[in-house]
Amino acid sequence: MRKTKIIATIGPSSRKPEIIKNLIEAGVNIFRLNFSHGDHEYHKKNIEIIRIAAKESGKIVGILQDLSGPKVRIGEVKNPIFLHEGEILEIYKEPIMCEKKNSVAKIYIDYPQILEDLKIGDLIYIADGAIRVRVIEKHPSKVITQVIIGGIISSRKGVNFPGAEISISALTSKDKIDLEFGIKQGVDFVALSFVKDEKDIEECKEIIKKLKGNQWVFAKIETQKAVENIDKILNVSDGIMIARGDLGVEVPIEKVPIIQKEIVKKAKDKGLPVIIATQMLTSMINSIMPTRADVSDIANAVLDGADALMLSDETAVGKYPVQSVKMMVKIIKEAEKIYNYEMETHPHVSSDYAIAYSSVILAKDIRANKIIVFTKSGSSAKRVSRFRPASLILANVHDEDILRKLTILWGVYPYTVLSENQEPENMVKEFVKRAYRDKIIKENETLVLTMGYPVGKVGSTNLIRILKQEQIKEIIGL
Template sequence: MQLPDHKTKIVCTIGPSSSSEKVLRELIISGMNIARLNFSHGDLEAHRKVINRIRDISSDLDMVVAIMADLPGPKIRVGTIQNEPMILKKGDYVILTSRHVESTDSVIPVHYHQLSDSVSVGSSIYLNDGFIQLESKCIEGEDVHCEVIVGGPLFSRKGMNLPGSQIFINPITGRDLEIVDFGLEEGLDIFCLSFIESREDIIQVRDYAAGKGKDIFIVSKIERERAVANIDSILAETDAVMVARGDLGVEIPIENVPIVQKDIIHKANLASTPIITATQMLESMTDNVRPTRAEATDVANAIIDGTDAVMLSAETAVGKYPVEAVKTMARIAKSTEAWRGHSTLGIDLMKKAINKGHPDVEDMISIQVNDALWTLPVKYVVTPTVSGKTARNISRFRPDTWIFAFSRYPQTCMRLAMQYAVYPIYMGGKVDDWECTSVEILKNMKVTQKGDMVIFTQGQTTGHGKPGGTNLLKFLEID
């Protein structure tokens, strides 16, 4: 078999441009590792069909493709705009209202009944992903009178951001929990939470699923100022994070986004927590067959920062060139990884940070594996795993070597699909000798030759299918 030529994982948002069987197959072959279903759009039956389609194609190709359900969260949106788009010009005055009224040339209905409680005179209000900026001048009942600071066209249902204001909505909505129910019924266990602010939001969804007897994998989107402030406690609770730069770039000063991105990626790497970098990575490819130089550099810099995965949104959901966007992302990843493969950039910092904390045996195993990869001609790392933790610990050093993660648990394989340099392999049935079985599979895959050296790690067996902790590292030569 032919292994991918890049180790950074690729998330594709599935939409009208990419939901057909033909395009989905091409996306998977081109490098899609995670299919993101955005439940802010589409109905449940349409999503059900896409889920089944992805599973059928990935099974046919014998490739692990994770499916991630992105919950809508409490996105504040404007209502229906009559005669859209409404053109807002600098210096105009408009009224934002939570009253149930139709829009006019100067009145914009908003689906948030506590709007006037959240804002104050002088507050900045952003519409349409921040492209339109208003300033609150006067508040009368449910009406907020605003001056247009930066104008532009406004369409129905566009988002609203209130940076620095208190939002009186639970980050986990009833609609979110309905979608969790749907996902669990369809066998999904990876859920992306939107607009969370604290670890309690994560616990709420985790406990909800646990009440239904399900253990789920939670990806926390960091897109609010309070989430940035609470990033340490969020990382301690979540299973993965996403730097969602769209709303984040409106909620905090846009000039701070690059540094916040780097800081969150570093902290996630240190915690062995998978991290996705998202939003407008190849935005121009929504309409053009090639990205801008700045976009290519943005993707490369996220990979150099240490992201596990990079995400495509409109590029694959509604864009004209979804497959070309994935291929472009894969080429950028390949080129960037080749450069990083000859650099210790970030590795020494990671080791120093681990040693300053309270490293355990598994931490030391991952450091030793990394040292060996830089010193010896190791072809692959082999890690039988229950939870995926050992593979993640090794992956955080962003090795130039594939990590084969063998697991008897399909959900573990799906969850490892977003982990840098990890190639998950599902093992059905009982395995008596992981060392011999794993090596035999590599031989059958024709990815090794006689004399190749591989590193094999393993933990003690608990006998109950529970993680036992990795405490063994061996060097094996393929015979």
């Protein structure tokens, strides 16, 4: 069974009920709702369709709310502006007529307060870095820049400020409204865009707590500042998304693969799920077959040990959404055949991870191909997943909300919801009977179990048990 999870973005190409159901059957574990597009009614309808399709498919499927964040854009440009190296570009705080006269171009941006934070010498990238300018003067109403790399400016092009100390919050007023909507709709994960430091994550978590939500918050790493502050961000996040699109603008593009590998390793060492996003299968937006480069990119992300890979335009607006997922499944399965489980040994683990690590070592030594985790909050499943066992991790919980959250974790198969008002032995018997009936386990298997006593208490995982073949047969009545 595939261990690396797949996230698919919902959009015009994929929001019909039959396509969503086909995507689930093809292998999607989580659907992403991109709040840079669509209103609340649009997203509410998508959530309803996803929940119905998941139920009809008999699959556990998660939903990720991706907040738009403070994406800075140029205002309306009536006629395209051609910039050449050495010319002057003035960027205004207030809306103006965007035009060019006598080698001096004028534009405005939709987050004018950012101009206050800029310093002489700071770089500004426009249109994903295709156009680059440097700040040479600051004035109360504008900044004056000189063009380093020219190009054509048109309406709503994105603007980046690599390395600049920007004070604007990652959570905009729109994001806060969207977040409240997402919590009410019961989304499972929230991805926070343009994170700079740990304070952005803490602010988001505080809002979720105040609104009585329990969503896991993923920090999107797509700015130079986020890369610099990655250790502090990891300390407060529930997971990480490496958003390579804007990241490839903010940092030299040749550094992106190295940054990706370093962050994946740091996240794994922390026991946090990590998503690789952006341009995983771009070639399949308009083609039934991917390029060799895309195939290699996916395979390398799998071999790095990423928890999940995300499809964006491929499923949102592409011509072949279902085929893209099927292709990703094929590539993942092939790469996982040579995954180096031996590299996941940890000679020194904390007491919090001792049971999880011991269960992985035990499963390997006795050749148990499944580790059964009984968990209240999902933490035990997350801890076992951290050590990337060759054995499949079957998770049993007491709450369906927690079960859906486990869809993001590497190697974890969110299986069933069990009553917590029973003795451990009865819980084990209930699991075995269900799993055998559903053909999840076989009578000739040996299983490693982890659970806590007393049952139903968060953080109480303190038991490891081996369930032998004869014990399984006795429970199922063979």
